[in-house]
Amino acid sequence: MALLSVLETIPLSALAVALALLFALYKHIVHPVFFSPLAGIPNAHWSAPLSRLWILNHRRCRRDTFAVHKAHQDYGPIVRLAPNEVSVNSVDGGLRVIYAGGFEKGDWYSNVFSNYGVKPMFAMEEHAAHSRRKRMVSNIYAKSTVQGSPSMQRIANILLDDRFIPVLKVLAASDQPVEFYTVFGAITTDFTSAYVFGLQNSTNYVQQPEMGVKFFGDFKARQQYQFWPQELPRFTGFLQYIGLLHWIVPSWVGPANQDLENWVIEMSDKSEATVRLDGSLQEDHPEDWPTVYAQLRSAFLKEAETKEGRDVSVEKVVADHRLAIASELLDHTLAGFDTSSITLTFLAWELSLLHNAQWQERLHEELKGLQPGWDAKEIDALPVLHAALMETLRLHAAIPGNQPRITPAGASLGPPEHTIKGVPANVRVQAQAWSLHRNAEVFHDPETWNPGRWLDSSAAELKEMQRWFWAFGSGGRMCVGSNLAMVNMKAIIAAIWGTFKTSVAADDGMVHNGGYVAEPIGKNGHCLLLTLESR
Ligand code: HEM
Ligand SMILES: *[C@@H]1O[C@H](CO)[C@@H](O)[C@H](O)[C@H]1NC(C)=O
Numbered sequence: 001m002a003l004l005s006v007l008e009t010i011p012l013s014a015l016a017v018a019l020a021l022l023f024a025l026y027k028h029i030v031h032p033v034f035f036s037p038l039a040g041i042p043n044a045h046w047s048a049p050l051s052r053l054w055i056l057n058h059r060r061c062r063r064d065t066f067a068v069h070k071a072h073q074d075y076g077p078i079v080r081l082a083p084n085e086v087s088v089n090s091v092d093g094g095l096r097v098i099y100a101g102g103f104e105k106g107d108w109y110s111n112v113f114s115n116y117g118v119k120p121m122f123a124m125e126e127h128a129a130h131s132r133r134k135r136m137v138s139n140i141y142a143k144s145t146v147q148g149s150p151s152m153q154r155i156a157n158i159l160l161d162d163r164f165i166p167v168l169k170v171l172a173a174s175d176q177p178v179e180f181y182t183v184f185g186a187i188t189t190d191f192t193s194a195y196v197f198g199l200q201n202s203t204n205y206v207q208q209p210e211m212g213v214k215f216f217g218d219f220k221a222r223q224q225y226q227f228w229p230q231e232l233p234r235f236t237g238f239l240q241y242i243g244l245l246h247w248i249v250p251s252w253v254g255p256a257n258q259d260l261e262n263w264v265i266e267m268s269d270k271s272e273a274t275v276r277l278d279g280s281l282q283e284d285h286p287e288d289w290p291t292v293y294a295q296l297r298s299a300f301l302k303e304a305e306t307k308e309g310r311d312v313s314v315e316k317v318v319a320d321h322r323l324a325i326a327s328e329l330l331d332h333t334l335a336g337f338d339t340s341s342i343t344l345t346f347l348a349w350e351l352s353l354l355h356n357a358q359w360q361e362r363l364h365e366e367l368k369g370l371q372p373g374w375d376a377k378e379i380d381a382l383p384v385l386h387a388a389l390m391e392t393l394r395l396h397a398a399i400p401g402n403q404p405r406i407t408p409a410g411a412s413l414g415p416p417e418h419t420i421k422g423v424p425a426n427v428r429v430q431a432q433a434w435s436l437h438r439n440a441e442v443f444h445d446p447e448t449w450n451p452g453r454w455l456d457s458s459a460a461e462l463k464e465m466q467r468w469f470w471a472f473g474s475g476g477r478m479c480v481g482s483n484l485a486m487v488n489m490k491a492i493i494a495a496i497w498g499t500f501k502t503s504v505a506a507d508d509g510m511v512h513n514g515g516y517v518a519e520p521i522g523k524n525g526h527c528l529l530l531t532l533e534s535r
Helices: 002-009 012-035 053-060 064-075 091-098 127-141 143-148 150-173 180-197 209-224 227-231 233-241 253-276 291-308 314-320 322-352 354-368 376-380 383-395 452-456 459-468 482-499
Strands: 078-082 085-088 411-413 420-423 428-430 500-506 529-534
Touching: 053 064, 053 078, 053 227, 064 078, 064 085, 085 091, 091 411, 127 143, 127 291, 127 482, 143 150, 143 376, 143 482, 150 180, 150 376, 150 482, 150 529, 180 209, 180 253, 180 291, 180 322, 180 482, 209 253, 227 233, 253 291, 253 322, 291 314, 291 322, 314 322, 322 354, 322 383, 322 482, 322 500, 354 383, 354 482, 354 500, 376 482, 383 452, 383 482, 452 459, 482 500
Parallel strands: 085 428
Antiparallel strands: 078 085, 411 420, 500 529
């Protein structure tokens, strides 16, 4: 009776406020901390069930890969990063469920990875559209296609024999140490863009390094300011709406991005003209054939013919898909150069360190027996070269950071003994190569760069290492360019250490960035200065 009469004295509005507060308290504190199915997962930070602040701040500073790794070391193979975000570090209950299981990407990719306002497949959220696009190009990136491609063969001959090795010889003769991150940026861009757009219509940064430097600068600008639109799209949209976007993204990022888009559409338009040339270019000058461009173009034509009949206008189909093609190919060009040049820079560093001198010698011995002509299959079969590259992709994965996906309703996450059942829909889940590649049970002494582990392990051990190897991701969204990347990187490695000897002149910039991509951070204006000597 007493309680009721007290209640009667409280105004209705105050009661409503109190109820709303109670509800908010339940929704944002009591439920996430105690009753959510995710409450059973160890917290990466005490605040994780309550707010995204902890992980967002690490992402803003691009050190989230390390913070998440530390959390896995401290709290096990499944950790909660935020009220609605989980990281899993295992194959069973992790990679196999999330990536082989085809969990969708969510808007994390499409928020920032669009070009010309059109999404490339990397950014496509929807499963059907993505797999239609991937089927259009996967054949030209298949291992047998790349290794047997007359275009790629001629491109390798010209790029390495006529451009790369002569330029390196001049640099070696100058007795000045050479900054290799830019050297690798140039040769990997030239390789990728030549396969995509044809050699004559693509870049020649090896011989025009100043143009390469401009392009790398534009690319870094674009990359550096991704955090806000990617992680806080609504807040960023609001700032843009009220005209204050420059608070978080400097005004020169827009023009840098524009320059990148102009650069690619120009190459793309040249490729269109090349495809229309009469005659036998593809047979006589396979290096100039725009392999990827031509494939994508003819796939769009076929699609239009299926839909609209045989008499569709080629001009119209090409015009209608001009931006979609350019957007896709811009993405391949950037994906190809950045990741490969990061990998090669860390490989060059490891090989050039004094304590790894025996590996550089073993590699050189192996390369001495190579026939001239850069035959992709012959190079691919060299065991020391393969081991050194695999070990670099393991310890220095170019994309070591989170690859987020969205849960469907009712998933089970985490390896046996750590499994969380009945995970609700729309939870952001991730795995990261950095942590998978540092599992000491699979990779003994994981922090040591030791190509020997890929040469001397038993068949069973190797199989387990392959299962945990995740440099190219896995499942339906796995890297489409991994075979092209392997062929190109191996040819570049063979060209350098077959001809030259390298040692470290300065490497204080060789620290990984801790975000999605792990480029060397660079210090004092350089990342990796190597002394280069002809053999
Ligand atoms: C060392 C070299 C490379 C590494 C380490 C690498 C790594 C990766 C990884 C980890 C992914 C999955 C990313 C995610 O889901 O968040 C990916 C996707 C992708 N990569 Fe690569 N990549 C390399 C070279 C290349 C090259 C040369 C190309 C292009 C020719 C390429 C094109 C792509 C594309 C188009 C996707 C998106 C695939 C899809 O959404 O289905 N990559 N790559
Ligand atoms: C593009 O490549 C084709 C084929 O090699 C060549 O004929 C054409 O001149 C090139 N276009 C430009 C603008 O360089």
